[in-house]
Amino acid sequence: MNSVPTRRRIGILGGMGPEATVLLMSRIIGMTDAHDDADHVPMLVDNNTQVPSRIKALIEKTGEDPGPVLIDMALRLEAAGVDALAMPCNTAHYYAPRIQAAVSIPLLDMIELSADAAATAADFQKSGNPLVGILASPAVRATGMFDRACARRGFQTAYPADQDSLLACIRAVKAKDSGPESRDLLQRAASELHGRGIKVMLIACSELSIISDAIPKDFGSIDTLDVLADAVVRFASAGTITEAAAADMTLAPDF
Protein backbone atom coordinates (compact mmCIF):
# COMPACT_ATOMS: atom_id res chain seq x y z
CA MET A 1 0.00 0.00 0.00
CA ASN A 2 1.62 3.19 -1.19
CA SER A 3 0.86 6.52 0.36
CA VAL A 4 -0.93 9.02 -1.87
CA PRO A 5 1.33 11.64 -3.48
CA THR A 6 1.03 15.27 -2.41
CA ARG A 7 -1.30 17.88 -3.77
CA ARG A 8 -3.62 15.75 -5.82
CA ARG A 9 -5.92 17.96 -7.85
CA ILE A 10 -9.63 17.75 -7.14
CA GLY A 11 -12.37 18.35 -9.70
CA ILE A 12 -15.51 19.94 -8.29
CA LEU A 13 -18.89 19.21 -9.88
CA GLY A 14 -20.33 22.52 -8.72
CA GLY A 15 -22.99 25.16 -9.22
CA MET A 16 -25.78 23.25 -7.43
CA GLY A 17 -26.03 25.90 -6.07
CA PRO A 18 -23.02 28.17 -6.43
CA GLU A 19 -23.13 29.12 -2.72
CA ALA A 20 -22.66 25.47 -1.72
CA THR A 21 -19.69 25.25 -4.08
CA VAL A 22 -18.10 28.31 -2.50
CA LEU A 23 -18.84 26.95 0.98
CA LEU A 24 -17.11 23.64 0.19
CA MET A 25 -14.09 25.50 -1.18
CA SER A 26 -13.96 27.70 1.96
CA ARG A 27 -14.10 24.67 4.23
CA ILE A 28 -11.40 22.86 2.26
CA ILE A 29 -9.20 25.96 2.57
CA GLY A 30 -10.01 26.24 6.28
CA MET A 31 -9.16 22.59 6.95
CA THR A 32 -5.86 22.72 5.08
CA ASP A 33 -2.68 23.17 7.07
CA ALA A 34 -1.18 25.88 4.87
CA HIS A 35 1.42 28.58 5.20
CA ASP A 36 1.51 29.65 1.57
CA ASP A 37 -0.63 29.36 -1.56
CA ALA A 38 1.26 26.27 -2.71
CA ASP A 39 0.23 24.30 0.40
CA HIS A 40 -3.43 24.54 -0.59
CA VAL A 41 -5.39 21.91 -2.51
CA PRO A 42 -5.46 22.60 -6.25
CA MET A 43 -9.03 22.46 -7.55
CA LEU A 44 -10.63 22.67 -10.94
CA VAL A 45 -14.16 23.88 -10.28
CA ASP A 46 -16.95 23.59 -12.83
CA ASN A 47 -19.40 25.98 -11.22
CA ASN A 48 -22.11 24.99 -13.70
CA THR A 49 -25.26 26.84 -12.76
CA GLN A 50 -27.03 25.43 -15.82
CA VAL A 51 -27.38 21.80 -14.71
CA PRO A 52 -31.03 20.82 -15.27
CA SER A 53 -33.12 21.07 -12.09
CA ARG A 54 -32.73 18.02 -9.88
CA ILE A 55 -36.00 18.85 -8.09
CA LYS A 56 -37.92 18.90 -11.37
CA ALA A 57 -36.43 15.60 -12.48
CA LEU A 58 -36.67 13.74 -9.15
CA ILE A 59 -39.80 15.12 -7.51
CA GLU A 60 -41.91 16.69 -10.21
CA LYS A 61 -40.85 14.00 -12.72
CA THR A 62 -40.67 16.60 -15.49
CA GLY A 63 -37.84 18.32 -17.32
CA GLU A 64 -34.48 17.21 -18.59
CA ASP A 65 -32.49 14.40 -16.94
CA PRO A 66 -29.50 16.03 -15.16
CA GLY A 67 -27.53 12.76 -15.38
CA PRO A 68 -25.97 13.22 -18.85
CA VAL A 69 -24.91 16.82 -18.04
CA LEU A 70 -23.25 15.70 -14.79
CA ILE A 71 -21.51 12.83 -16.58
CA ASP A 72 -20.26 15.22 -19.27
CA MET A 73 -18.90 17.57 -16.58
CA ALA A 74 -17.16 14.65 -14.87
CA LEU A 75 -15.61 13.43 -18.12
CA ARG A 76 -14.29 16.92 -18.92
CA LEU A 77 -12.76 17.30 -15.47
CA GLU A 78 -11.18 13.86 -15.80
CA ALA A 79 -9.79 14.79 -19.23
CA ALA A 80 -8.36 17.98 -17.68
CA GLY A 81 -6.30 15.77 -15.39
CA VAL A 82 -7.96 15.92 -11.97
CA ASP A 83 -7.31 12.98 -9.63
CA ALA A 84 -10.71 12.74 -7.94
CA LEU A 85 -14.15 14.31 -8.09
CA ALA A 86 -16.28 15.91 -5.38
CA MET A 87 -19.87 17.17 -5.71
CA PRO A 88 -21.13 19.61 -3.05
CA CYS A 89 -24.85 18.82 -3.39
CA ASN A 90 -26.60 16.06 -1.48
CA THR A 91 -29.54 15.81 -3.89
CA ALA A 92 -27.30 15.46 -6.95
CA HIS A 93 -25.76 12.35 -5.38
CA TYR A 94 -28.78 10.50 -6.70
CA TYR A 95 -26.70 10.47 -9.92
CA ALA A 96 -23.43 9.49 -8.18
CA PRO A 97 -23.44 5.82 -9.31
CA ARG A 98 -23.92 6.84 -12.96
CA ILE A 99 -21.15 9.46 -12.69
CA GLN A 100 -18.79 7.00 -11.01
CA ALA A 101 -19.48 4.39 -13.68
CA ALA A 102 -18.55 6.88 -16.42
CA VAL A 103 -15.09 7.87 -15.15
CA SER A 104 -12.02 6.00 -13.99
CA ILE A 105 -11.11 8.43 -11.19
CA PRO A 106 -12.81 8.22 -7.79
CA LEU A 107 -15.87 10.26 -6.91
CA LEU A 108 -15.62 11.12 -3.21
CA ASP A 109 -19.21 10.20 -2.43
CA MET A 110 -20.68 12.59 0.16
CA ILE A 111 -23.57 10.28 1.06
CA GLU A 112 -21.45 7.16 1.62
CA LEU A 113 -18.77 9.14 3.48
CA SER A 114 -21.41 10.77 5.69
CA ALA A 115 -23.10 7.45 6.47
CA ASP A 116 -19.65 6.16 7.46
CA ALA A 117 -19.11 9.20 9.67
CA ALA A 118 -22.49 8.68 11.37
CA ALA A 119 -21.84 4.97 11.88
CA THR A 120 -18.50 5.56 13.51
CA ALA A 121 -19.49 8.60 15.57
CA ALA A 122 -18.76 7.90 19.21
CA ASP A 123 -22.10 9.28 20.34
CA PHE A 124 -23.92 6.97 18.00
CA GLN A 125 -21.94 3.96 19.16
CA LYS A 126 -22.62 4.82 22.78
CA SER A 127 -26.30 5.60 22.39
CA GLY A 128 -27.37 2.17 21.24
CA ASN A 129 -30.02 3.98 19.23
CA PRO A 130 -30.26 2.53 15.71
CA LEU A 131 -31.66 5.82 14.35
CA VAL A 132 -29.61 8.50 12.63
CA GLY A 133 -31.37 11.83 12.14
CA ILE A 134 -31.36 13.34 8.65
CA LEU A 135 -31.82 17.09 8.24
CA ALA A 136 -32.36 17.34 4.52
CA SER A 137 -34.69 18.60 1.83
CA PRO A 138 -37.80 16.56 1.05
CA ALA A 139 -36.14 15.82 -2.32
CA VAL A 140 -33.26 14.04 -0.61
CA ARG A 141 -35.71 12.16 1.59
CA ALA A 142 -37.82 11.14 -1.43
CA THR A 143 -34.84 9.57 -3.22
CA GLY A 144 -34.14 7.41 -0.16
CA MET A 145 -30.40 7.66 -0.74
CA PHE A 146 -29.52 8.14 2.93
CA ASP A 147 -31.94 5.40 3.96
CA ARG A 148 -30.13 2.88 1.73
CA ALA A 149 -26.64 4.07 2.75
CA CYS A 150 -27.55 3.77 6.43
CA ALA A 151 -29.36 0.44 6.00
CA ARG A 152 -26.19 -1.04 4.49
CA ARG A 153 -24.43 -0.09 7.73
CA GLY A 154 -27.11 -1.61 9.95
CA PHE A 155 -29.01 1.42 11.17
CA GLN A 156 -32.10 3.37 10.21
CA THR A 157 -32.88 6.99 9.42
CA ALA A 158 -35.28 9.41 11.07
CA TYR A 159 -36.55 12.68 9.62
CA PRO A 160 -38.12 15.65 11.41
CA ALA A 161 -41.92 15.31 11.47
CA ASP A 162 -42.47 18.85 10.21
CA GLN A 163 -40.91 18.59 6.74
CA ASP A 164 -42.77 21.71 5.56
CA SER A 165 -41.03 23.92 8.12
CA LEU A 166 -37.66 22.50 7.15
CA LEU A 167 -38.38 23.17 3.47
CA ALA A 168 -39.46 26.72 4.36
CA CYS A 169 -36.15 27.14 6.17
CA ILE A 170 -34.16 25.86 3.17
CA ARG A 171 -36.09 28.15 0.82
CA ALA A 172 -35.46 31.16 3.07
CA VAL A 173 -31.71 30.51 3.11
CA LYS A 174 -31.71 30.08 -0.69
CA ALA A 175 -33.35 33.52 -0.82
CA LYS A 176 -30.40 34.85 1.23
CA ASP A 177 -32.35 34.98 4.51
CA SER A 178 -30.05 33.39 7.08
CA GLY A 179 -31.54 35.36 9.96
CA PRO A 180 -33.06 34.37 13.32
CA GLU A 181 -36.30 32.97 11.85
CA SER A 182 -34.47 30.53 9.57
CA ARG A 183 -32.17 29.52 12.40
CA ASP A 184 -35.13 28.97 14.69
CA LEU A 185 -36.76 26.62 12.17
CA LEU A 186 -33.58 24.54 11.92
CA GLN A 187 -33.07 24.55 15.68
CA ARG A 188 -36.65 23.30 16.18
CA ALA A 189 -36.22 20.48 13.65
CA ALA A 190 -32.99 19.39 15.32
CA SER A 191 -34.57 19.62 18.78
CA GLU A 192 -37.41 17.39 17.71
CA LEU A 193 -34.95 14.67 16.64
CA HIS A 194 -32.90 15.18 19.80
CA GLY A 195 -36.07 14.86 21.89
CA ARG A 196 -36.68 11.46 20.29
CA GLY A 197 -33.39 10.23 21.75
CA ILE A 198 -31.43 10.55 18.51
CA LYS A 199 -27.76 11.09 19.31
CA VAL A 200 -26.35 11.60 15.82
CA MET A 201 -27.87 13.68 13.04
CA LEU A 202 -26.57 14.53 9.59
CA ILE A 203 -26.87 18.06 8.22
CA ALA A 204 -27.53 16.89 4.68
CA CYS A 205 -28.39 20.06 2.79
CA SER A 206 -25.92 22.80 1.98
CA GLU A 207 -28.43 25.55 2.80
CA LEU A 208 -28.64 24.09 6.30
CA SER A 209 -24.83 23.94 6.40
CA ILE A 210 -24.79 27.74 6.07
CA ILE A 211 -26.74 28.13 9.34
CA SER A 212 -25.51 24.96 11.08
CA ASP A 213 -24.40 26.95 14.15
CA ALA A 214 -28.11 27.17 15.04
CA ILE A 215 -27.94 23.54 16.20
CA PRO A 216 -26.82 23.11 19.84
CA LYS A 217 -23.32 21.67 20.10
CA ASP A 218 -24.38 18.65 22.19
CA PHE A 219 -26.88 17.40 19.59
CA GLY A 220 -24.21 15.31 17.82
CA SER A 221 -24.72 16.92 14.43
CA ILE A 222 -22.37 16.04 11.56
CA ASP A 223 -22.29 18.35 8.55
CA THR A 224 -22.07 16.35 5.30
CA LEU A 225 -20.25 19.29 3.70
CA ASP A 226 -17.57 19.07 6.41
CA VAL A 227 -17.31 15.32 5.81
CA LEU A 228 -16.74 15.94 2.10
CA ALA A 229 -14.24 18.78 2.74
CA ASP A 230 -12.32 16.52 5.11
CA ALA A 231 -12.25 13.71 2.52
CA VAL A 232 -10.96 16.14 -0.13
CA VAL A 233 -8.17 17.41 2.13
CA ARG A 234 -7.17 13.87 3.13
CA PHE A 235 -7.23 12.67 -0.48
CA ALA A 236 -5.18 15.63 -1.68
CA SER A 237 -2.61 15.43 1.12
CA ALA A 238 0.41 13.21 1.33
CA GLY A 239 0.76 10.21 3.58
CA THR A 240 -2.44 10.68 5.53
CA ILE A 241 -4.42 8.05 3.65
CA THR A 242 -3.36 5.06 1.64
CA GLU A 243 -4.33 4.15 -1.91
CA ALA A 244 -6.51 1.39 -0.47
CA ALA A 245 -8.24 3.79 1.89
CA ALA A 246 -8.74 6.20 -1.00
CA ALA A 247 -10.35 3.41 -2.98
CA ASP A 248 -12.63 2.67 -0.02
CA MET A 249 -13.76 6.29 -0.02
CA THR A 250 -15.16 6.02 -3.51
CA LEU A 251 -17.89 3.49 -2.85
CA ALA A 252 -20.98 4.48 -4.74
CA PRO A 253 -22.97 1.23 -4.84
CA ASP A 254 -25.92 0.70 -7.10
CA PHE A 255 -29.33 1.12 -5.56
Next chain:
Amino acid sequence: MNSVPTRRRIGILGGMGPEATVLLMSRIIGMTDAHDDADHVPMLVDNNTQVPSRIKALIEKTGEDPGPVLIDMALRLEAAGVDALAMPCNTAHYYAPRIQAAVSIPLLDMIELSADAAATAADFQKSGNPLVGILASPAVRATGMFDRACARRGFQTAYPADQDSLLACIRAVKAKDSGPESRDLLQRAASELHGRGIKVMLIACSELSIISDAIPKDFGSIDTLDVLADAVVRFASAGTITEAAAADMTLAPDF
Protein backbone atom coordinates in the same frame (compact mmCIF):
# COMPACT_ATOMS: atom_id res chain seq x y z
CA MET B 1 -23.88 47.13 -31.39
CA ASN B 2 -25.51 43.92 -30.21
CA SER B 3 -26.24 43.28 -26.58
CA VAL B 4 -24.26 40.49 -24.98
CA PRO B 5 -26.11 37.15 -24.79
CA THR B 6 -27.17 35.83 -21.40
CA ARG B 7 -25.14 33.72 -19.03
CA ARG B 8 -21.73 33.98 -20.62
CA ARG B 9 -19.35 31.63 -18.90
CA ILE B 10 -16.38 33.13 -17.10
CA GLY B 11 -13.02 31.44 -16.67
CA ILE B 12 -11.26 32.26 -13.41
CA LEU B 13 -7.46 32.26 -13.24
CA GLY B 14 -7.46 31.49 -9.52
CA GLY B 15 -5.52 30.10 -6.59
CA MET B 16 -3.44 33.24 -5.97
CA GLY B 17 -4.44 32.73 -3.19
CA PRO B 18 -7.41 30.40 -2.94
CA GLU B 19 -9.14 32.70 -0.41
CA ALA B 20 -9.16 35.56 -2.92
CA THR B 21 -10.66 33.22 -5.52
CA VAL B 22 -13.43 32.21 -3.12
CA LEU B 23 -14.01 35.87 -2.18
CA LEU B 24 -14.42 36.87 -5.84
CA MET B 25 -16.86 34.01 -6.40
CA SER B 26 -18.84 35.04 -3.30
CA ARG B 27 -19.04 38.66 -4.46
CA ILE B 28 -20.11 37.63 -7.97
CA ILE B 29 -22.87 35.49 -6.42
CA GLY B 30 -23.87 38.33 -4.07
CA MET B 31 -24.05 40.88 -6.92
CA THR B 32 -26.15 38.61 -9.16
CA ASP B 33 -29.89 39.13 -9.26
CA ALA B 34 -30.84 35.47 -8.91
CA HIS B 35 -33.86 33.51 -7.83
CA ASP B 36 -32.58 30.07 -8.78
CA ASP B 37 -29.28 28.34 -9.56
CA ALA B 38 -29.72 28.91 -13.28
CA ASP B 39 -29.75 32.71 -12.85
CA HIS B 40 -26.18 32.63 -11.53
CA VAL B 41 -23.03 33.21 -13.58
CA PRO B 42 -21.49 29.93 -14.80
CA MET B 43 -17.79 29.85 -13.96
CA LEU B 44 -14.96 27.47 -14.71
CA VAL B 45 -12.45 28.05 -11.93
CA ASP B 46 -8.84 26.92 -12.15
CA ASN B 47 -7.95 27.25 -8.49
CA ASN B 48 -4.30 26.58 -9.23
CA THR B 49 -2.40 26.89 -5.99
CA GLN B 50 0.81 25.80 -7.76
CA VAL B 51 1.46 28.93 -9.84
CA PRO B 52 5.11 29.93 -9.26
CA SER B 53 5.46 32.70 -6.65
CA ARG B 54 4.84 36.15 -8.10
CA ILE B 55 6.70 37.75 -5.19
CA LYS B 56 9.81 35.65 -5.86
CA ALA B 57 9.73 36.46 -9.56
CA LEU B 58 8.91 40.17 -9.32
CA ILE B 59 10.61 41.31 -6.13
CA GLU B 60 13.28 38.78 -5.26
CA LYS B 61 14.05 38.23 -8.96
CA THR B 62 14.52 34.52 -8.35
CA GLY B 63 12.47 31.45 -9.15
CA GLU B 64 10.37 30.39 -12.08
CA ASP B 65 8.55 32.88 -14.32
CA PRO B 66 4.80 32.56 -13.54
CA GLY B 67 3.92 33.94 -17.00
CA PRO B 68 3.97 30.66 -18.97
CA VAL B 69 1.89 28.86 -16.31
CA LEU B 70 -0.73 31.63 -16.33
CA ILE B 71 -0.81 31.62 -20.16
CA ASP B 72 -1.26 27.83 -20.15
CA MET B 73 -4.15 28.14 -17.67
CA ALA B 74 -5.76 30.82 -19.84
CA LEU B 75 -5.41 28.73 -22.99
CA ARG B 76 -6.98 25.70 -21.29
CA LEU B 77 -9.92 27.76 -20.02
CA GLU B 78 -10.37 29.24 -23.50
CA ALA B 79 -10.29 25.74 -25.03
CA ALA B 80 -12.93 24.67 -22.48
CA GLY B 81 -15.23 27.27 -23.98
CA VAL B 82 -15.32 30.18 -21.53
CA ASP B 83 -16.25 33.59 -22.93
CA ALA B 84 -13.97 35.79 -20.84
CA LEU B 85 -11.27 35.52 -18.20
CA ALA B 86 -10.95 37.11 -14.76
CA MET B 87 -7.98 36.91 -12.39
CA PRO B 88 -8.58 37.74 -8.71
CA CYS B 89 -5.03 38.82 -7.85
CA ASN B 90 -3.72 42.35 -8.28
CA THR B 91 -0.05 41.32 -8.34
CA ALA B 92 -0.58 38.69 -11.03
CA HIS B 93 -1.91 41.42 -13.33
CA TYR B 94 1.71 42.22 -14.07
CA TYR B 95 1.32 39.30 -16.51
CA ALA B 96 -2.07 40.47 -17.87
CA PRO B 97 -0.73 41.84 -21.19
CA ARG B 98 1.04 38.54 -21.94
CA ILE B 99 -2.07 36.53 -21.03
CA GLN B 100 -4.32 38.76 -23.14
CA ALA B 101 -1.95 38.46 -26.10
CA ALA B 102 -2.10 34.64 -25.90
CA VAL B 103 -5.90 34.24 -26.06
CA SER B 104 -8.65 35.56 -28.28
CA ILE B 105 -11.23 36.02 -25.51
CA PRO B 106 -11.20 39.12 -23.28
CA LEU B 107 -9.37 39.26 -19.98
CA LEU B 108 -11.40 41.51 -17.68
CA ASP B 109 -8.40 43.48 -16.44
CA MET B 110 -8.81 44.35 -12.75
CA ILE B 111 -6.16 47.09 -12.83
CA GLU B 112 -7.56 48.92 -15.85
CA LEU B 113 -11.14 48.55 -14.65
CA SER B 114 -10.19 49.85 -11.19
CA ALA B 115 -8.31 52.83 -12.62
CA ASP B 116 -11.45 53.59 -14.64
CA ALA B 117 -13.57 53.32 -11.51
CA ALA B 118 -11.27 55.68 -9.62
CA ALA B 119 -11.20 58.18 -12.50
CA THR B 120 -14.97 58.32 -12.73
CA ALA B 121 -15.68 58.28 -8.99
CA ALA B 122 -17.77 61.30 -8.12
CA ASP B 123 -15.66 62.12 -5.08
CA PHE B 124 -12.52 62.13 -7.14
CA GLN B 125 -14.08 64.39 -9.76
CA LYS B 126 -15.25 66.80 -7.09
CA SER B 127 -12.07 66.85 -5.07
CA GLY B 128 -9.86 68.30 -7.80
CA ASN B 129 -7.09 66.26 -6.20
CA PRO B 130 -5.02 64.49 -8.88
CA LEU B 131 -3.95 61.79 -6.40
CA VAL B 132 -5.58 58.39 -6.06
CA GLY B 133 -4.58 56.40 -2.98
CA ILE B 134 -3.40 52.82 -3.47
CA LEU B 135 -3.68 50.35 -0.61
CA ALA B 136 -1.62 47.46 -1.94
CA SER B 137 1.29 45.19 -1.23
CA PRO B 138 4.81 46.55 -1.81
CA ALA B 139 5.00 44.04 -4.70
CA VAL B 140 2.14 45.75 -6.51
CA ARG B 141 3.74 49.14 -5.85
CA ALA B 142 7.12 47.94 -7.12
CA THR B 143 5.68 46.84 -10.46
CA GLY B 144 4.21 50.32 -10.98
CA MET B 145 1.16 48.86 -12.69
CA PHE B 146 -1.34 51.17 -10.97
CA ASP B 147 0.93 54.19 -11.52
CA ARG B 148 0.89 53.60 -15.28
CA ALA B 149 -2.84 52.84 -15.43
CA CYS B 150 -3.61 56.05 -13.51
CA ALA B 151 -1.11 58.16 -15.47
CA ARG B 152 -2.86 57.17 -18.70
CA ARG B 153 -6.02 58.67 -17.22
CA GLY B 154 -4.33 61.90 -16.14
CA PHE B 155 -3.88 61.40 -12.43
CA GLN B 156 -1.20 60.22 -10.03
CA THR B 157 -1.00 57.60 -7.31
CA ALA B 158 -0.16 57.95 -3.62
CA TYR B 159 0.84 55.15 -1.26
CA PRO B 160 0.74 55.08 2.55
CA ALA B 161 4.11 56.20 3.97
CA ASP B 162 4.33 53.23 6.32
CA GLN B 163 4.56 50.38 3.81
CA ASP B 164 6.00 48.03 6.44
CA SER B 165 2.86 48.23 8.58
CA LEU B 166 0.65 47.59 5.56
CA LEU B 167 2.75 44.54 4.66
CA ALA B 168 2.51 43.32 8.26
CA CYS B 169 -1.26 43.69 7.99
CA ILE B 170 -1.40 41.72 4.72
CA ARG B 171 0.79 38.97 6.19
CA ALA B 172 -1.42 38.73 9.29
CA VAL B 173 -4.56 38.30 7.17
CA LYS B 174 -2.78 35.66 5.04
CA ALA B 175 -2.08 33.85 8.34
CA LYS B 176 -5.86 33.95 9.01
CA ASP B 177 -5.63 36.82 11.53
CA SER B 178 -8.40 39.21 10.52
CA GLY B 179 -8.81 40.57 14.04
CA PRO B 180 -8.74 44.08 15.54
CA GLU B 181 -4.95 44.55 15.19
CA SER B 182 -4.99 43.85 11.45
CA ARG B 183 -8.01 46.10 11.01
CA ASP B 184 -6.32 48.87 12.97
CA LEU B 185 -3.25 48.73 10.70
CA LEU B 186 -5.44 49.06 7.59
CA GLN B 187 -7.53 51.82 9.16
CA ARG B 188 -4.36 53.77 9.99
CA ALA B 189 -2.97 53.44 6.46
CA ALA B 190 -6.28 54.64 5.01
CA SER B 191 -6.47 57.50 7.52
CA GLU B 192 -3.02 58.68 6.55
CA LEU B 193 -4.07 58.94 2.90
CA HIS B 194 -7.37 60.59 3.88
CA GLY B 195 -5.45 63.10 6.00
CA ARG B 196 -3.46 64.09 2.93
CA GLY B 197 -6.69 65.19 1.23
CA ILE B 198 -7.03 62.07 -0.90
CA LYS B 199 -10.69 61.52 -1.71
CA VAL B 200 -10.50 58.22 -3.60
CA MET B 201 -8.44 55.17 -2.66
CA LEU B 202 -8.25 51.73 -4.22
CA ILE B 203 -8.19 48.61 -2.04
CA ALA B 204 -5.80 46.76 -4.31
CA CYS B 205 -4.92 43.61 -2.41
CA SER B 206 -7.34 40.77 -1.79
CA GLU B 207 -6.14 40.30 1.81
CA LEU B 208 -7.17 43.90 2.45
CA SER B 209 -10.49 43.20 0.70
CA ILE B 210 -11.24 40.65 3.42
CA ILE B 211 -11.07 43.37 6.12
CA SER B 212 -12.19 46.33 4.00
CA ASP B 213 -14.94 47.21 6.48
CA ALA B 214 -12.16 48.61 8.70
CA ILE B 215 -11.99 51.66 6.40
CA PRO B 216 -14.47 54.42 7.31
CA LYS B 217 -17.29 54.70 4.80
CA ASP B 218 -16.60 58.37 3.95
CA PHE B 219 -13.00 57.70 2.85
CA GLY B 220 -14.08 57.00 -0.75
CA SER B 221 -12.50 53.56 -0.91
CA ILE B 222 -13.10 51.36 -3.96
CA ASP B 223 -12.38 47.64 -3.67
CA THR B 224 -10.70 46.31 -6.82
CA LEU B 225 -12.25 42.89 -6.14
CA ASP B 226 -15.72 44.49 -6.19
CA VAL B 227 -14.83 46.24 -9.45
CA LEU B 228 -13.84 42.90 -10.97
CA ALA B 229 -16.93 41.11 -9.61
CA ASP B 230 -19.14 43.85 -11.04
CA ALA B 231 -17.42 43.55 -14.44
CA VAL B 232 -17.93 39.77 -14.41
CA VAL B 233 -21.63 40.08 -13.59
CA ARG B 234 -22.15 42.76 -16.24
CA PHE B 235 -20.24 40.76 -18.86
CA ALA B 236 -22.17 37.58 -18.08
CA SER B 237 -25.59 39.26 -18.00
CA ALA B 238 -27.82 40.10 -20.90
CA GLY B 239 -28.46 43.58 -22.20
CA THR B 240 -26.59 45.46 -19.53
CA ILE B 241 -23.49 46.11 -21.59
CA THR B 242 -22.85 46.19 -25.31
CA GLU B 243 -20.26 44.24 -27.26
CA ALA B 244 -18.35 47.49 -27.71
CA ALA B 245 -18.41 48.21 -23.98
CA ALA B 246 -17.28 44.64 -23.33
CA ALA B 247 -14.39 45.18 -25.72
CA ASP B 248 -13.50 48.39 -23.84
CA MET B 249 -13.35 46.40 -20.61
CA THR B 250 -10.56 44.22 -21.92
CA LEU B 251 -7.89 46.87 -22.32
CA ALA B 252 -4.61 45.50 -21.12
CA PRO B 253 -2.09 47.85 -22.79
CA ASP B 254 1.58 47.09 -23.01
CA PHE B 255 3.81 48.74 -20.46
